[in-house]
Amino acid sequence: MSEQAEQWIAILSLAFPVAAFLWEFAVVGRKRLGYRVQMDTLAADAADKPYADVLGDMRHDGHQLKDPSFVLLRIENAGSTKIVSEDYLADPADPYGIKVTFRDRRVAAVVLTDPSNNALRDFFFEEVTEGDSVRTVAKPGFRRNNNAVDRTGTIRLPKVTLPRGAEYKVLVVLERWPADTGTDPFPDPVVQGTDGQERWYDPLIRLLRLKATRTESHVFASRPAWWVIWILIAAVAVQANFTLFVREDKRPPLDCVKGTLYLHGSTAFAPAVRAAAQDYLARCDGADVHIPLADDTFKGSTDGVTDLDKAGKEAGIPVGEGLRDHLAFTDGLASDGHPRLIPRPVALSVFTLVVNKDAGVENLKLDQIRDVFAGRVKNWSDIGGNDVPVHLVNRDPGSGTRSTLVTKVLAGKEPPQFTETDCAALDPKRYGRCEVTSTDTMLNTTASTPGAVGYSEATAVAGHRAADGLVKVTIDGRQPTAEGVGTTNYPYWQTEFAYTYGEAPAGSVAAAFLNFLTQQSGRDILRDHGHGLCSEVQNSGECRPA
Structure with missing residues (x-):
């Protein structure tokens, strides 16, 4: 049933009782x-x-x-x-x-x-x-x-x-x-x-x-009034059936703006943004809204702001105006060098260390993690695990997940450079390091490489196809959850920012989607993906957990 048909049912449901009242009391009933x-x-x-x-x-x-x-x-x-x-x-x-x-x-x-x-x-x-x-x-x-x-x-x-x-x-x-x-x-x-x-x-x-x-x-009403009452009952039943069993219980966004929106940025935040974009497109069906979502849409936080900056410059957007059709998402604030980009805090993401099950570890102290990523621990038995070589799987330097690890967990110290450019070339019997370009590749590589350790957005692990081969590591016994961040000061978390080139103009597709994501039904999708909402914390500008 179309939305227009539903509107007509609602109109008739209102018109019939009014007509019945007028007939019964103003015409024949008087x-x-x-x-x-x-x-x-x-x-x-x-x-x-x-x-x-x-x-x-x-x-x-x-x-x-x-x-x-x-x-x-x-x-x-x-x-x-x-x-x-x-x-x-x-x-x-x-x-x-x-x-x-x-x-x-x-x-x-x-x-x-x-x-x-x-x-x-x-x-x-x-x-x-x-x-x-x-x-x-x-x-x-x-x-x-x-x-x-x-x-x-x-x-x-x-x-x-x-x-x-x-x-x-x-x-x-x-x-x-x-x-x-x-x-x-x-x-x-x-x-x-x-x-x-x-x-x-x-x-x-x-x-x-x-x-x-x-x-x-x-004795209750005249025959014409009874006909009106039965028609009203039928209309209400049809509308209730449509609401309960046909239409999904979703309210349309307050604004569906015609145009094409291009998304960039964080691979860790990508699953939530993808789900929100698909939901937004479904709600705006017929409004001529398009959001391309290819496999390589999200390339990482650094690449995201670079692509956004490039799009704004190519469009020739004057100072004081904004780009209408691009958004980039980053894990934490972007680096300097992008003076036209404006950040807006959207959500809190929780990240986790993941290890291959062969490593034999589930909980690590903060100092132990720093020793592992500095290369000072080359076998898991050195810190109480199994006799398996450590294989350190890092994200590329443009990753927001990696930069969050460095600032929040590793005290600002970058991991050493890779020993192999291809993780498949790691020697199973020797310590080694490699880099990957996405969260999905990170999880697959860690699960398939004995003794491997990596990191990702926390909620990405449970539903991943490689989850059976992975263990989420607690840090000093603190769980990698939103509750753990708020109650036990779990350290590995970051604010997700949405960047626009200048201020997104009111009535633009970029502003409409950002409003949907932060003020409308998109917030439920962020919650479902394990993110805290910046709009619900005490200081939304800083967006820090309570």
């Missing part, structure tokens, strides 16, 4: 005359009941009623406002407000019963003085009539003023037409407002004014 046929039974249906013969022997006008039947009709104000005489669909001069037709039956008698208040009786009866006596008679609006031609009996009810919730009942006694020899069941009564004379605007009046409505079938 003035609704309800009726209920609470009883419609033949006297014969009660033949086995006590005193039933009294019903069967009922007489009228000197003759016994034929197939007598009884109808109890309830008339009620089912709307939200008072019903007055002018609301009835009848000519103003007509005293009748409601007409009830009984097909195939004639009316023998009609009785008013159970009005909700006695004042309603005054609409049905009046007192007439005849000589010295006073008697009560039915008003002109309360009448019964029988038509032998179309074989119908009718009763007419007056235009009763009904306050909200008011009601009354009429009991009608009927019989089958004398000439009718059939035994078929009687049709249901037909209740309607009297129409009066026809006028061109009467259809509109019938819609907006009073209409007799059967209420026993929908």
